[in-house]
Amino acid sequence: MDPGIQTPEHIENGSPFTTSDHFRALAKLNQHSKIQNSTFTATGPLSFLQSWTLPVQNPSLQLSSEAITGYREVFDLGVSLRARYPDFFSPGGPVHVFANDYPRVIETAQNFLRAYLGVNASQGPVLGTVFAVNSTGSSSALGNSLAPSDLCPNYHDDSGANQTTIWGATYNPATAERLQKEYITSGYLNITAADVATMQYLCGFETAICGTVSPFCHVFTAEEFRKYEYFQDLRYYYGNGPGSDEGKGKYMMFPFLASIADMLDTDTYSNSTGDVGVLQPLTMAFLNDGQISQLVAQIGVFDDEPALPSTYMPDSRKYVASRFVSMRGTVAFERLSCGCGSKYLRVRLNDAVYPIPACQSGPGRSCPVAQYKQYVEDKYARSGGFLENCGANTTATESEVKTDFWTKYAQYVEEGWIRTVTP
Structure with a gap:
């Protein structure tokens, strides 16, 4: 045949971008709002945070252009x-x-x-x-x-909000606690469950923007990424996929x-x-x-x-x-x-x-x-x-x-x- x-x-x-919401997601970890305004010491795979900068320097241009x-x-x-x-x-x-x-x-x-x-x-x-x-x-x-x-x-696309909220609550808090305990050795930087979701998101998007592997990709275990993958499955399945009846x-x-x-x-x-x-x-x-x-x-x-x-x-x-x-x-x-x-x-x-x-x-x-x-x-x-x-x-x-x-x-x-x- x-x-x-x-x-x-x-x-x-x-x-790598579909809407301006992606830039807002990047900005969740903006040094000016959180990292730069915190005094802390990070080690291991999070040691880059103290010098990390956003990969988007010209949002209006980069958001509308192919990476x-x-x-x-x-x-x-x-x-x-x-x-x-x-x-x-x-x-x-x-x-x-x-x-x-x-x-x-x-x-x-x-x-x-x-x-x-x-x-x-x-x-x-x-x-x-x-x-x-x-x-x-x-x-x-x-x-x-x-x-x-x-x-x-x-x-309307609610990104599967009900389902992703339930699933995120099953793994994000434990992951946040692990990162806080293992890699923030002094000072104060509170890593929240919301930060975990953003960091995992940034792994893919920063990699796509820059063409090199994002340091956020080295922060999580394979099992934590599997759980994040399922988070995205729920987002698409119920947001505008087979489960998007409403x-x-x-x-x-x-x-x-x-x-x-x-x-x-x-x-x-x-x-x-x-x-x-x-x-x-x-x-x-x-x-x-x-x-x-x-x-x-x-x-x-x-x-x-x-x-x-x-x-x-x-x-x-x-x-x-x-x-x-x-x-x-x-x-x-x-x-x-x-x-x-x-x-x-x-x-x-x-x-x-x-x-x-x-x-x-x-x-x-x-x-x-x-x-x-x-x-x-x-x-x-x-x-x-x-x-x-x-x-x-x-x-x-x-x-x-x-x-x-x-x-x-x-x-x-x-x-x-x-x-x-x-x-």
């Missing part, structure tokens, strides 16, 4: 996909990708094209184009963008997912003017971690997973957020073609294959594309519909809400809510 069309999707969450590790990771992705699917590349042929219209995400898409196409991505005959989709720029964007929740009043997060990407199922089932499209075109063999979209979590909630790979508990950590759980909502988190839908003409779907999360429990009758536990399309339609219908879950004030009907920018991008560029960016 050879890959036919990988269509769609590589989904990219951009750089060095993000640049490297997406460049590597472009090179690896070019090598993995050589038949998808046509020398001299144009390639376009889609991106959430935010500077950091657009930079990620640009860097991917530079890696995938090489110098001609932006020089000589320019072969690469980024279509930046404004999620709030038009009434046409309702259910038709890379961030549909942006137009939905019913949507905040409606898990319903937000249904039009997007339905459009993917449609594309998997066809090689061509017809647009509103009757023109017929051929879909790109490699269709790429770049968006943020929240949308990745929303999408993964409904693609089916976690349908057999029981709800995550907040009082203990199931070691055998399949839902581990760090395996798909990472700094360069990817969700890929691969269409596989066999000699008999049949088409099958295989889902990859950060390259690992995740079978769909409800649909595994194809080779290698893959899912027949027609069966997957029906599966998505049935699941979408049971959800109550996008408009009901979204709560937008609109005259549109449910049947009129669809994600079609994949094929109507030229029309939407003319309307002004999608714009083109060169690599």
Whole structure:
């Protein structure tokens, strides 16, 4: 079995930052507010604290730009996909990708094209184009963008506050006490449970910002990091993942997912003017971690997973957020073609294959594309519909809400809510 069309999707969450809340998290340990105003002596893995400074010196610029590790990771992705699917590349042929219209995400898409196409991505005959989709720029964007929740009043993401609070209380206080007892040898610096969560957070984000391993990564034991990993699992699972019933997060990407199922089932499209075109063999979209979590909630790979508990950590759980909502988190839908003409779907999360429990009758536990399309339609219908879950004030009907920018991008560029960016 050879890959036919990988269509769609590589989904990219951009750089190490998603909102300004990340900078506020960094500032929790700002020397000016706590460390610099404390007189203490720290030893061992915490000895760096007395000279530690924030990794963000220019927040307004750094928060909106892709970090060095993000640049490297997406460049590597472009090179690896070019090598993995050589038949998808046509020398001299144009390639376009889609991106959430935010500077950091657009930079990620640009860097991917530079890696995938090489110098001609932006020089000589320019072969690469980024279509930046404004999620709030038009009434046409309702259910038709890379961030549909942006137009939905019913949507809210509380980051799984109830569950993460319960779980954090089971391990953070003991960790704080250990650090205080083992490494603060004189003076006064009170390490709290909240500081523990921030330090663990900083391990990943400071590493991504600077491109070198953060000293905070050497502070905790492997078991303490496992517990923090589960903290993040709960954050995504209940914030906008499979457990986000109240905040409606898990319903937000249904039009997007339905459009993917449609594309998997066809090689061509017809647009509103009757023109017929051929879909790109490699269709790429770049968006943020929240949308990745929303999408993964409904693609089916976690349908057999029981709800995550907040009082203990199931070691055998399949839902581990760090395996798909990472700094360069990817969700890929691969269409596989066999000699008999049949088409099958295989889902990859950060390259690992995740079978769909409800649909595994194809080779290698893959899912027949027609069966997957029906599966998505049935699941979408049971959800109550996008408009009901979204709560937008609109005259549109449910049947009129669809994600079609994949094929109507030229029309939407003319309307002004999608714009083109060169690599």
